[in-house]
Amino acid sequence: MIDINPRAQQHSDIRQAIREICRAFDSTYWQSIEEKAGYPEKFVETLTQAGWLSVLIPETYGGGGASLTEASVILEEINRAGANSGACHAQMYIMGTLLRHGSDVQKQKYLPPIAAGNLRLQSFAVTEPTTGTDTTKTKTFAEKRGNRYIVNGQKVWISRVQHSDLMLLLARTTPIEQVTKKTEGLSVFLVDLRQNAGKGLTVRPIKNMVNHETNELFFDDFEIPADNLIGEEGKGFRYILDGMNAERILIAAECIGDGYWFIDKARHYATQRVVFDRPIGQNQGIQFPIARAYANIRAADLMRYEAAQLFEAHQPCGAEANMVKLLAADASWEAANVCLQTHGGYGFAVEYDVERKFRETRLYQVAPISTNLILSYIAEHVLGLPRSF
Amino acid sequence: MHIVTFTRSTPDTAAKVEVDGNGAVSWGDAATVVNPWDEYSLEEAIRQATNVKGDTTVIAVGGDLHNDSLKHSLAMGVKNAVRVNADGLDMTDSLQWASLAAAAVNNIDDCQLVIFGKEHVDVGSDQVTYQTARKLGWTMLSYVSEILELDAEGGTIKVEKTVEQGKQILTAKLPVVISVLKGINEPRYPSFIGIRKASKATIPEWTPADLGIELPASSITHDAYNNPPPRDITSEIIEGETIEEKAAQLVDKLLEEKVL
Numbered sequence: 001m002i003d004i005n006p007r008a009q010q011h012s013d014i015r016q017a018i019r020e021i022c023r024a025f026d027s028t029y030w031q032s033i034e035e036k037a038g039y040p041e042k043f044v045e046t047l048t049q050a051g052w053l054s055v056l057i058p059e060t061y062g063g064g065g066a067s068l069t070e071a072s073v074i075l076e077e078i079n080r081a082g083a084n085s086g087a088c089h090a091q092m093y094i095m096g097t098l099l100r101h102g103s104d105v106q107k108q109k110y111l112p113p114i115a116a117g118n119l120r121l122q123s124f125a126v127t128e129p130t131t132g133t134d135t136t137k138t139k140t141f142a143e144k145r146g147n148r149y150i151v152n153g154q155k156v157w158i159s160r161v162q163h164s165d166l167m168l169l170l171a172r173t174t175p176i177e178q179v180t181k182k183t184e185g186l187s188v189f190l191v192d193l194r195q196n197a198g199k200g201l202t203v204r205p206i207k208n209m210v211n212h213e214t215n216e217l218f219f220d221d222f223e224i225p226a227d228n229l230i231g232e233e234g235k236g237f238r239y240i241l242d243g244m245n246a247e248r249i250l251i252a253a254e255c256i257g258d259g260y261w262f263i264d265k266a267r268h269y270a271t272q273r274v275v276f277d278r279p280i281g282q283n284q285g286i287q288f289p290i291a292r293a294y295a296n297i298r299a300a301d302l303m304r305y306e307a308a309q310l311f312e313a314h315q316p317c318g319a320e321a322n323m324v325k326l327l328a329a330d331a332s333w334e335a336a337n338v339c340l341q342t343h344g345g346y347g348f349a350v351e352y353d354v355e356r357k358f359r360e361t362r363l364y365q366v367a368p369i370s371t372n373l374i375l376s377y378i379a380e381h382v383l384g385l386p387r388s389f
Numbered sequence: 390m391h392i393v394t395f396t397r398s399t400p401d402t403a404a405k406v407e408v409d410g411n412g413a414v415s416w417g418d419a420a421t422v423v424n425p426w427d428e429y430s431l432e433e434a435i436r437q438a439t440n441v442k443g444d445t446t447v448i449a450v451g452g453d454l455h456n457d458s459l460k461h462s463l464a465m466g467v468k469n470a471v472r473v474n475a476d477g478l479d480m481t482d483s484l485q486w487a488s489l490a491a492a493a494v495n496n497i498d499d500c501q502l503v504i505f506g507k508e509h510v511d512v513g514s515d516q517v518t519y520q521t522a523r524k525l526g527w528t529m530l531s532y533v534s535e536i537l538e539l540d541a542e543g544g545t546i547k548v549e550k551t552v553e554q555g556k557q558i559l560t561a562k563l564p565v566v567i568s569v570l571k572g573i574n575e576p577r578y579p580s581f582i583g584i585r586k587a588s589k590a591t592i593p594e595w596t597p598a599d600l601g602i603e604l605p606a607s608s609i610t611h612d613a614y615n616n617p618p619p620r621d622i623t624s625e626i627i628e629g630e631t632i633e634e635k636a637a638q639l640v641d642k643l644l645e646e647k648v649l
Contacts, residue, residue: 013584017464021578051580064581074581 004267004294005080005260007301011073018074021046022081027353030083034211034356039163044088047078048117053091056246057099061107062115068246069308072253079257082353084360086212086254090160091122093250096243097168097188101231106190110166123167125155125191125217126240133373135170136182136237140219142171142189144233149173149189149224151200155217157367161203162213167191169224170240173233188236190228199223210359245321247368249307252321255328256304258361259297262335265354266290266342280342289338296331303327319382326374329364336361390443390541391500394434394467395490396427397449398458399511408614423458426506428576429569433536434504435466436574441541444468446500448493450486451478456592463587464579473595475604481512482607487520492600494525501563502539502546507532507570515568522566530559530567 008015025043033040047053056071057063071092078085095114098106098121113119131137140153151171161167167190174185193201200222203215231239267290270281280286307320336358340347347354365371379385400406404419423431431447438445446469447462449455459470473489480486494500503525508515515531522529530548537558538547546565550557579587597604627642629635643649 013464013588014581017579017581017584046578050578051582055581059582064585066581 004263005301006298007305011070014070014073015077017050018052018077019081021050021052022078022083025083027082027351030353030356031350034350037207037211039213040084040087043083044091044163047088048091051115051117053088054115054117056092057095057111057115061111063111067308068249068311069305072250072304072308075250076253076257076260079254080260081257082261082357085257086210086360086363087160087163088122089250089254090124091120093243093246094124094168095121096246097124097230097239098190100242101188101239102190105227106230110190119166120160120164121166121168122160123158123164123193124240125158125161125167125169127155127157129154129156129216133370135240136176136186138170138172138186140169140171141175142169142173142187142224144173144226147226149226149229151189151219151222151224153219155219157206157214158217159212159214161193161215161217162205165192165194167193168230170236173236179234183237185234186236187233188230188239189224190230191224192228196222210363211356212363244369245307245311245317248321248325249304249311249317251364251368252300252304252307252324252328255325255332255361255364256297256301258332258357258364259293259300259328259335261357262332262339262354262361263290263294263297265352266293266335266339269346270342286342290342293331293335293338296327296334300324300327300331319378322369322374322377325364325369326371326378329361329371332361333365390438390441390502391446391497392434392438392441392443392502392504393446393448393494393497393500394427394430394462394504395448395450395506396431396455396458396462397424397451397509397511398422398455399424399509402510408616412614414614421454421457423461424506424510426508426510426571427458427462428506429571429573430504430506431462431465431467432574432576433569435577437502437504437536437539438468441539443541444499446471446497448473448490450474450489450493451480459592460587460590461579463590464583465577466580466583470590471593471595473600475597477604477607479607479609479611481611482609483514483517483520484605485607486517487524488602488605489597489600490517490521491524492597492602493595494521496595496600501541501544501565503527503564503566505566505568507568518566518568525564525566528561528565530561530565533567533569534573536567536573 051064052074055064055066059065075085075089098110114121128139142149142151169189169191170186172185173187176182179185200220202218206214206216208214270286271279273280303324307317307324310317310320339354340358343354346352376388380387398421400416401419401422404416406416409415434445445467447459447467449459449472452474455472459472463470473493478485494503505518519529532551533548534551535549537549544563545560546563547560550559551570627635627638629638
């Protein structure tokens with residue numbers, strides 16, 4: 001069958017290389033990982049060793065020096081192949097905060113081993129149980145004492161902690177009542193997880209509806225060397241905002257990859273499955289939802305390239321980055337529903353992978369940013385409507 | 390030391406290869422891939438060159454169809470790539486092929502080791518491996534399952550060969566041509582940086598004149614290609630209450646047909 005992505009010939013070398021890797025990690029692999037609620041170690045290791053997760057690190061630090069568009073194609077193809085980028089996508093972009101705001105000493109110390117695949121920085125502790133997306137209300141506090149910070153507080157939904165060597169942490173360093181603007185007084189720290197097990201940091205895994213490693217973190221007089229402060233104390237909120245546009249464009253690409261996977265799977269099944277002596281795909285009741293879902297994936301895909309090009313040109317792209325995340329997450333969820341419906345009962349069978357991908361792509365409606373908050377952003381910042389919260 | 394390996398682009402093993410209406414062999418619009426056996430020889434060349442701090446070159450014999458495989462090799466980490474081609478080259482003429490291959494190896498300084506994959510999957514043959522060694526006048530070690538030691542200073546190579554009766558350990562003086570088996574290593578995937586470098590690389594093409602040889606005349610003529618005759622297959626599903634009953638019926642039928 002033809003490739004339903006008309007841009008398949010663009011970045012074809014990257015696409016082919018990722019497809020080649022993913023062929024070795026087929027449906028059986030992902031089902032076995034899911035069955036034991038395991039982490040896809042071998043898959044992540046393979047991507048890491050071939051440098052696919054360090055493509056956004058500049059070549060001067062040993063990375064690939066890729067554009068955001070190229071990076072997005074990598075994640076798109078991983079999801080398009082039926083795999084799940086969520087296990088390791090953050091290794092690609094979390095280092096951006098360190099790259100943009102870290103000191104030369106920090107960058108020289110950490111970026112080359114991250115690029116070489118010897119250090120995993122794929123966890124960023126921001127969300128808290130009582131603050132959610134209201135990040136300025138962050139309660140976790142880092143108090144400076146001499147040459148170290150003492151951290152107390154709690155974080156939740158922090159992904160991949162158990163498969164990271166380093167983690168970024170957002171904490172208040174000045175109480176909110178003592179700052180002029182509530183966005184001030186937050187700081188970002190680099191936490192070395194390897195040396196701190198049992199030293200004031202407790203990691204409690206959260207079982208969830210997808211096979212995704214995510215955790216609650218409890219900080220109890222946890223010490224961080226002052227040298228591990230990223231950038232200036234109190235400016236952490238701005239630092240994390242910097243990384244969000246890239247993250248949203250990359251996550252949107254994963255949704256688009258999922259979308260193409262669902263459409264491919266649905267059209268294949270609809271063509272093969274014969275009921276009442278003809279393929280079910282001959283029925284417009286089956287065709288139209290697949291066609292509509294495909295059109296929406298294509299539209300989101302176009303917005304992805306526009307957002308990525310603006311980002312690469314250092315142009316403002318907050319609106320486009322948010323909109324593509326919204327459009328792509330909606331489109332992949334629509335495609336997932338259509339695919340499941342097309343398969344009927346078989347869609348619920350584990351061996352078809354549809355139910356797994358269905359659960360995985362549902363997450364994008366919520367993480368890393370919920371759909372409603374994107375709509376609020378567009379309403380307020382793009383359309384000039386009054387702030388709703 | 391310079392280590393040389395060979396590669397070629399072949400139809401994807403999943404592609405349907407057939408004779409088309411013009412009598413030509415065709416695999417439609419199916420993609421070509423690196424000859425699967427070459428993945429292992431490429432990986433081994435990279436590893437051995439790393440160990441002895443040597444250089445690597447991958448050679449393809451034939452037309453620009455093979456540039457894809459050469460670029461794949463560069464993306465894996467082979468340092469240099471070259472394609473050897475000649476007017477009138479018949480890729481099915483192993484003497485022509487080996488003559489070009491050997492001349493290309495002789496054109497590379499300090500080459501002491503040539504590594505081939507076990508065979509060319511598109512033609513199901515490995516005879517060019519032996520003919521290249523013969524044209525070079527070098528020792529040939531086939532079906533190597535492990536290189537135990539490559540001693541650049543001492544000028545020897547120690548290998549484990551898989552033979553029908555078991556394993557064989559051999560040491561040979563360099564220069565040597567070897568062919569390697571599937572299990573010798575786990576080939577790496579092309580890296581992003583490798584792909585980027587490969588995409589910018591220009592593949593030089595060497596001709597017989599560049600190599601100071603004349604292409605031997607081919608003694609082969611291609612009279613006709615034919616698809617295999619259609620197979621007369623009938624299928625029968627064996628019915629029965631139990632597995633044992635079905636198995637007994639199957640055995641009876643196989644005996645009846647003199648299969649067993």
